[in-house]
Amino acid sequence: xxxxxxxxxxxxxxxxxxxxxxxxxxxxxxxxxxxxxxxxxxxxxxxxxxxxxxxxxxxxxxxxxxxxxxxxxxxxxxxxxxxxxxxxxxxxxxxxxxxxxxxxxxxxxxxxxxxxxxxxxxxxxxxxxxxxxxxxxxxxxxxxxxxxxxxxxxxxxxxxxxxxxxxxxxxxxxxxxxxx
Amino acid sequence: xxxxxxxxxxxxxxxxxxxxxxxxxxxxxxxxxxxxxxxxxxxxxxxxxxxxxxxxxxxxxxxxxxxxxxxxxxxxxxxxxxxxxxxxxxxxxxxxxxxxxxxxxxxxxxxxxxxxxxxxxxxxxxxxxxxxxxxxxxxxxxxxxxxxxxxxxxxxxxxxxxxxxxxxxxxxxxxxxxxx
DNA sequence: ATGTCCATGTAATCCGTTACATGATTAT
DNA sequence: ATAATCATGTAACGGATTACATGGACAT
Numbered sequence: 001x002x003x004x005x006x007x008x009x010x011x012x013x014x015x016x017x018x019x020x021x022x023x024x025x026x027x028x029x030x031x032x033x034x035x036x037x038x039x040x041x042x043x044x045x046x047x048x049x050x051x052x053x054x055x056x057x058x059x060x061x062x063x064x065x066x067x068x069x070x071x072x073x074x075x076x077x078x079x080x081x082x083x084x085x086x087x088x089x090x091x092x093x094x095x096x097x098x099x100x101x102x103x104x105x106x107x108x109x110x111x112x113x114x115x116x117x118x119x120x121x122x123x124x125x126x127x128x129x130x131x132x133x134x135x136x137x138x139x140x141x142x143x144x145x146x147x148x149x150x151x152x153x154x155x156x157x158x159x160x161x162x163x164x165x166x167x168x169x170x171x172x173x174x175x176x177x178x179x180x
Numbered sequence: 181x182x183x184x185x186x187x188x189x190x191x192x193x194x195x196x197x198x199x200x201x202x203x204x205x206x207x208x209x210x211x212x213x214x215x216x217x218x219x220x221x222x223x224x225x226x227x228x229x230x231x232x233x234x235x236x237x238x239x240x241x242x243x244x245x246x247x248x249x250x251x252x253x254x255x256x257x258x259x260x261x262x263x264x265x266x267x268x269x270x271x272x273x274x275x276x277x278x279x280x281x282x283x284x285x286x287x288x289x290x291x292x293x294x295x296x297x298x299x300x301x302x303x304x305x306x307x308x309x310x311x312x313x314x315x316x317x318x319x320x321x322x323x324x325x326x327x328x329x330x331x332x333x334x335x336x337x338x339x340x341x342x343x344x345x346x347x348x349x350x351x352x353x354x355x356x357x358x359x360x
Numbered sequence: 361a362t363g364t365c366c367a368t369g370t371a372a373t374c375c376g377t378t379a380c381a382t383g384a385t386t387a388t
Numbered sequence: 389a390t391a392a393t394c395a396t397g398t399a400a401c402g403g404a405t406t407a408c409a410t411g412g413a414c415a416t
Binding site: 181183215216218219222242243244 | 403406412
């Protein structure tokens with residue numbers, strides 16, 4: 001149920017439309033919690049029903065109207081209460097690992113190819129993180145909110161770095177298997 | 181839809197009951213793909229309907245009967261076909277990261293506590309991996325299936341190691357925030 | 361007495377994904 | 389022309405979680 005809280009967290013920064021939120025869940029906060037625009041719109045309707053956000057339509061010319069969602073006092077309280085509760089371990093579902101686990105029943109050239117793709121994806125993510133870090137955080141004086149985001153980003157960076165290296169090692173180990 | 185394949189992969193090793201599979205998804209293959217016993221039973225029913233496993237009941241005294249599931253030829257073929265298809269990136273949902281992202285609206289002592297718990301969980305996982313590695317793989321000559329599992333395990337180990345370090349660094353960064 | 365292990369499942373609910381649907385503006 | 393961007397959603401389906409349900413064996 002933490003999509004609700006993730007949305008509220010975004011709205012503590014500034015009021016946003018569903019569209020804005022959907023984009024946010026595809027970048028920034030989306031690095032730690034993914035959600036599609038359909039999920040966002042559904043959850044916004046629920047948050048409205050629960051009185052955790054206020055929604056007001058804003059007229060626009062030449063574009064569809066926006067519906068701006070603002071977090072309420074009870075919304076802020078909900079975020080604080082959530083912050084006190086223990087976190088779940090993120091659930092793991094990694095097909096690539098399962099394929100290694102099943103190596104004997106798998107097409108190894110295809111797996112090597114898929115490993116290569118995965119490595120590229122992690123590299124891409126890493127460089128995206130770096131660009132954000134340089135642009136928004138390096139050499140600036142930061143408030144608490146920014147420091148928090150920087151810590152999250154820093155963790156993301158070292159994690160992606162390590163994953164890239166680990167997967168490259170796996171590529172070598174795969175080669176060894178193929179040579180025998 | 182990869183739970184189906186993960187179950188089939190387990191059954192390539194040996195025929196198993198739903199109960200056995202549920203335990204397997206709570207350890208070994210569960211390190212890379214988690215599933216509850218409810219999910220396993222439901223998916224087994226489907227695999228039976230699709231002819232990818234054969235199920236036979238085995239009489240037991242003093243215990244409930246077991247239903248042993250054996251992978252069929254078409255089951256093996258399904259695993260191979262699946263191995264050719266590209267893998268999805270694992271989806272990310274990490275409340276702890278979201279809480280860092282929302283640092284200003286969060287109770288920091290509570291967060292530090294939760295970080296500590298998370299570090300312990302990664303350490304526990306790491307030592308579980310090590311025990312398995314020592315017991316089943318170190319200093320033994322291995323076939324392809326075993327080599328695959330060892331590669332997966334090795335990746336798991338370096339990932340958990342790195343996560344532990346990263347989170348310990350985050351603890352220090354949190355301390356810095358609290359001191360200002 | 362209390363709890364854990366063995367072994368099977370069903371039911372309800374919730375979360376996530378895919379597909380469908382609309383329609384104007386602006387850039388190539 | 390074609391595609392992308394802006395901006396809103398609904399509907400159907402499938403996957404995951406939580407709760408419920410049974411019942412004997414065996415250990416403390």
